[in-house]
Amino acid sequence: MSETGIKQLQQRIRDFADARDWDQFHSPKNLSMALIAEAAELVEHFQWLTEEQSRDLPEKTRTGVKHEMADIFVYLLRLADKLDIDLLEVAEQKIQLNEEKYPADKVRGSARKYTDY
Amino acid sequence: MSETGIKQLQQRIRDFADARDWDQFHSPKNLSMALIAEAAELVEHFQWLTEEQSRDLPEKTRTGVKHEMADIFVYLLRLADKLDIDLLEVAEQKIQLNEEKYPADKVRGSARKYTDY
Amino acid sequence: MSETGIKQLQQRIRDFADARDWDQFHSPKNLSMALIAEAAELVEHFQWLTEEQSRDLPEKTRTGVKHEMADIFVYLLRLADKLDIDLLEVAEQKIQLNEEKYPADKVRGSARKYTDY
Amino acid sequence: MSETGIKQLQQRIRDFADARDWDQFHSPKNLSMALIAEAAELVEHFQWLTEEQSRDLPEKTRTGVKHEMADIFVYLLRLADKLDIDLLEVAEQKIQLNEEKYPADKVRGSARKYTDY
Numbered sequence: 291m292s293e294t295g296i297k298q299l300q301q302r303i304r305d306f307a308d309a310r311d312w313d314q315f316h317s318p319k320n321l322s323m324a325l326i327a328e329a330a331e332l333v334e335h336f337q338w339l340t341e342e343q344s345r346d347l348p349e350k351t352r353t354g355v356k357h358e359m360a361d362i363f364v365y366l367l368r369l370a371d372k373l374d375i376d377l378l379e380v381a382e383q384k385i386q387l388n389e390e391k392y393p394a395d396k397v398r399g400s401a402r403k404y405t406d407y
Numbered sequence: 408m409s410e411t412g413i414k415q416l417q418q419r420i421r422d423f424a425d426a427r428d429w430d431q432f433h434s435p436k437n438l439s440m441a442l443i444a445e446a447a448e449l450v451e452h453f454q455w456l457t458e459e460q461s462r463d464l465p466e467k468t469r470t471g472v473k474h475e476m477a478d479i480f481v482y483l484l485r486l487a488d489k490l491d492i493d494l495l496e497v498a499e500q501k502i503q504l505n506e507e508k509y510p511a512d513k514v515r516g517s518a519r520k521y522t523d524y
Numbered sequence: 525m526s527e528t529g530i531k532q533l534q535q536r537i538r539d540f541a542d543a544r545d546w547d548q549f550h551s552p553k554n555l556s557m558a559l560i561a562e563a564a565e566l567v568e569h570f571q572w573l574t575e576e577q578s579r580d581l582p583e584k585t586r587t588g589v590k591h592e593m594a595d596i597f598v599y600l601l602r603l604a605d606k607l608d609i610d611l612l613e614v615a616e617q618k619i620q621l622n623e624e625k626y627p628a629d630k631v632r633g634s635a636r637k638y639t640d641y
Numbered sequence: 642m643s644e645t646g647i648k649q650l651q652q653r654i655r656d657f658a659d660a661r662d663w664d665q666f667h668s669p670k671n672l673s674m675a676l677i678a679e680a681a682e683l684v685e686h687f688q689w690l691t692e693e694q695s696r697d698l699p700e701k702t703r704t705g706v707k708h709e710m711a712d713i714f715v716y717l718l719r720l721a722d723k724l725d726i727d728l729l730e731v732a733e734q735k736i737q738l739n740e741e742k743y744p745a746d747k748v749r750g751s752a753r754k755y756t757d758y
Contacts, residue, residue, distance in 0.1 A: 295412075299495065302502055309511040315572050318472075319453040319461035323571035325479070326446040326677060330564030333443050336436040337557035338549050341691070344436035347490070355435075356492055359483065360501035362442075363494050366479060373464070375473055377480050378416065384477035385419055394426040432689050440688035443560060447681025454674035455666050458574070529646075533729065536736055543745040552706075553687040553695035559713070560680040567677050570670040578670035581724070589669075590726055594735035596676075596717060597728050600710065607698070609707055611714050612650065618711035619653055628660040 296378065300371040303364060321369040328361035413495065417488040420481060438486040445478040530612065534605045537598060555603040562595040647729065651722040654715060672720040679712040 307313050335355050336344050347355065370377045424430050452472050453461050464472065487494045541547050569589050570578050581589065604611045658664050686706050687695050698706065721728045 295495070299498055299502070302499075306502060306506060309515070310509060311515050317458035317461050318464075319456060319458050320571055322446075322450045322453045322461075323567050323674065326443065326450050327564045327568045327571060329439075329443040329446040329479075330561045330567075333439045333557050333564075334561045336439045337554055337561060339436060341434035341436045344434050344439075345489075347435070352490070355490065356497050357501065359487060359492060359494065360497040362446075362479075362483060363498045364501055366476065366483070367498070370476060372462075373469070373472065375476060377476065378412070380473050380477040381416055381480045381484070382419075384474065384481060385416070385423060389423060392427060398426070398428050437688055440557065440684050444681045444685045444688060447678045447684075450674050450681075451678045454671055454678060529729070533732055533736070536733075540736060540740060543749070544743060545749050551692035551695050552698070553690060553692045556680075556684045556687050556695075560677065560684050563673075563677040563680040563713075567673045570673045573670060575668035575670045578668050578673075579723075581669070586724070589724065590731050591735065593717065593721060593726060593728065594731040596680075596713075597732045598735060600713060600717070601732070604710060606696075607703070607706065609710060611710065612646070614707050614711040615650055615714045615718070616653075618708065618715060619650070619657060623657060626661060632660070632662050 300367050303368050318372055321365055325365040328358055332358040417484050420485050435486060435489055438482055442482040445475055449475040534601050537602050552606055555599055559599040562592055566592040651718050654719050669720060669723055672716055676716040679709055683709040
């Protein structure tokens with residue numbers, strides 16, 4: 291599937307919603323709710339596992355996790371499409387911001403972001 | 408930024424975490440928590456808006472929404488990388504499943520998925 | 525059931541977990557994940573409804589909503605018990621803080637908290 | 642504060658919202674969003690901690706956790722009030738259901754609910 295990119299997926303989701311007349315339900319407000327509901331299904335897979343177990347999932351859990359991640363991504367793509375936001379671009383900008391905000395030589399080892407609570 | 412793809416972003420996030428020795432915090436369990444926390448920040452932007460307002464955001468809110476979506480995407484990319492999951496592939500599979508599960512000629516108009524609760 | 529209070533419920537949940545040797549899973553970290561997963565099931569009931577529809581739920585949805593709210597409350601009680609936090613007390617303190625933070629004569633009408641985003 | 646019960650808190654929250662004319666924002670749909678946003682702030686406190694660390698919080702984190710739990714409880718109380726649901730009653734029913742669903746002598750040790758994923 292290496293050829294299908296983000297734009298193509300967004301077009302396909304748009305066609306999917308249009309064909310079903312579901313666009314009326316896809317306000318950004320509602321999509322944010324659907325997205326977090328899927329994120330919670332992801333969390334559910336991990337909630338009683340140790341961190342170690344979460345790094346080495348049994349096949350059945352792994353399949354479930356994949357599905358939830360796909361659902362999250364689909365709603366994220368749909369929301370980005372509705373709001374005309376370029377996901378790759380904003381993600382790249384955010385990473386750059388983080389690179390500046392947390393200089394490696396300052397936070398390495400101390401991991402301040404994480405432990406300074 | 409049209410040239411940067413998902414794989415490049417994942418590499419950059421990996422380098423970012425490695426340079427700070429933060430990989431230790433990025434168990435899938437923890438990443439699922441970080442992801443849902445960002446999804447909730449997205450929800451917060453919309454919680455007191457009407458659906459109509461959510462479709463036409465003031466510039467300041469729109470900027471905030473962009474940042475949260477970037478954060479969600481970054482954690483989703485990171486989790487996919489840690490679990491060796493191809494996001495585009497699983498999203499495409501999920502859309503195909505949905506196309507089969509909700510045939511347009513059956514659900515159009517009635518919008519059963521949404522109103523049959 | 526008017527006689528059963530919060531302390532009795534917490535005792536019962538504690539006994540329930542002890543009898544099953546499930547205390548080991550109930551770290552505050554894990555309980556926060558379980559709580560948000562239940563909160564998301566609540567959100568799911570409302571995500572495609574209009575605000576108006578959410579105010580007047582069909583019986584079936586109402587029953588589902590009740591169950592999710594019960595689940596949220598049970599995990600909240602359990603977490604409070606594990607951390608030795610008095611829920612009624614902290615809620616009362618929080619309401620008092622909010623009363624001071626948002627003086628009625630200042631925010632009435634303008635509803636600044638909500639629209640000044 | 643031992644005298645203040647759930648009903649009194651709900652009355653106080655109602656008065657608080659009425660005095661500010663904020664009732665208009667408190668549709669069950671919106672309240673479910675506000676509740677999950679607070680639940681996520683709880684999760685944020687725990688996301689980079691080990692389970693062990695989450696059992697023994699530094700004072701500053703503990704104070705933050707208390708505030709988030711208060712916020713969750715306030716929105717849960719408000720939603721219960723709007724939907725005329727008795728939280729203590731539904732929680733008690735839910736615990737009873739769980740007691741029947743997971744018989745101690747069957748699930749003890751094996752902890753099936755948790756590990757059979």
